[in-house]
Amino acid sequence: MKLSLLALSSLALSATAFQGPLSVPKSIVTPRSSVLGRPDMSLHGHRAISMARSESRQSTALSMSDGAVVKSDEPSAFFKAYLKTASAFTNLFPVWTVIATLWGLKRPADLAWFTTDYFTAGLACLMLSMGITLKPDDFVRVGKRPNAVVIQFALCYLMMPMLALGLGYAFGLDSALLAGMVLVGSINGGQASNLCTYIAKGNVALSVLMTTATTLGAIFMTPLLCKGILGTVVPVDALGIAFSTVQVVLAPIAIGMFTNSFFPKFTRAVLPFSPLLGIASTCVLVASAVAQVAPEILGAGWGLQWPVMLIHLIGGLAGFILPKFLGFGEVACRTMAIETSMKSSAFGFLLAKLHFGQFAARVPSAISVVWMALTGSILAVIWRYVPVPPTEYDRSLVDKYPPFSLTRFLGRFKFWKK
Secondary structure, rough: HHHHHHHHHHHHHHHHHHHOOOOOOOHHHOOOOOOOOOOOOOOOHHHHHHHHHHHHHHOEEEEEEEEEEOOOOOOOOHHHHHHHHHHHHHOOOOHHHHHHEEEHHHHHHOOOOOHHHHHHHHHHHHHHHHHHOOOOOHHHHHHHHHHHHHHHHHHHHHHHHHHHHHHHHHOOOOOHHHHHHHHHOOOOEEOOOOHHHHHHOOHHHHHHHHHHHHHHHHHHHHHHHHHHOOOOOOOOOOOHHHHHHHHHHHHHHHHHHHHHHHHHHHHHHHHHHHHHHHHHHHHHHHHHHHHHHHHHHHHHHHHHHHHHHHHHHHHHHHHHHHHHHHHOOHHHHHHHHHHHHOHHHHHHHHHHHHHHOOHHHHHHHHHHHHHHHHHHHHHHHHHHHOOOOOOHHOOOOOOOOOOOOOOHHHHHHHHHHH
């Protein structure tokens, strides 16, 4: 049954990806509705591809100099074909994730060579491909319009860990599996959420900011949550988790941002290749994580499948309903729902492997790879076919009242308005 669900998800996402770019009103890419103040991209890789295309268009533009028309060099046909191929390849990102999962389940011996050192390097490459598309200005814009990002950060690091703990107790998981469940709930958002947001007609620029915020927040939130929640259940090396997070997350992102800011020519040269690097890294990470605990996944039964599935499903629903209650628009709510549902399960697997003594603690993260991809992809495909009123794209994602203001809260109740 699990393999059938994976196959159905692959077919659905393939059909969606080949329908071409979404038809989005112009206002969604204007400074008013785009949190980043530039056109939305469908993944950090899509931003890289779009920037590369912009450079290509500029190189073919006509310029006027002293009354003469000068035409710069035309980009090669090979480079144009590469950009189109890379864009199509990136659109199929969830499909590659599902294929990698099946590979890890069916042929785990093929990935025996992928040791912990390779796993760490692969995650660092993934974070580097994300950091090389960022600039300090991105974080300045978050400071100017923080409401949606703050709400999603709270959903990621307050609601999800408590939900994971509650589901673990409700299904009677032992201490090792419970620790793995809490770790899944306490890690940052996954990079694949940006593509699913694109498919769901959400605000991808906002999604990128949310993923970046929770990824950087993992440096201190993940070790604090694991120590605070699990300190009396299993031994937790909080300092080790924090060090691994700095090594795998902060350092590559900082290097990428530094390169993008101070070596723009080099960045423009490598940007077209960063999507393929990120996707290849993620697929190998997913396949390796699943392969290392393949017997446990296949033999766990629904007693472990249900809580892992529900953390992503309930997280996605709560990530939509709570922001809706607080007054955010449809586009922002879809974005926050997918961001809340989708976690960086491969990173959770690495932390469990390095800092949790029990082998079983890494199993929930490996199972989460499957259900995270399925849940986020299915939500995205469903919302893909649910129309969004054009007025939603013109509406500011950050309303005039702060998210938790008394005025907004009381305004949600009709009897108060009367």
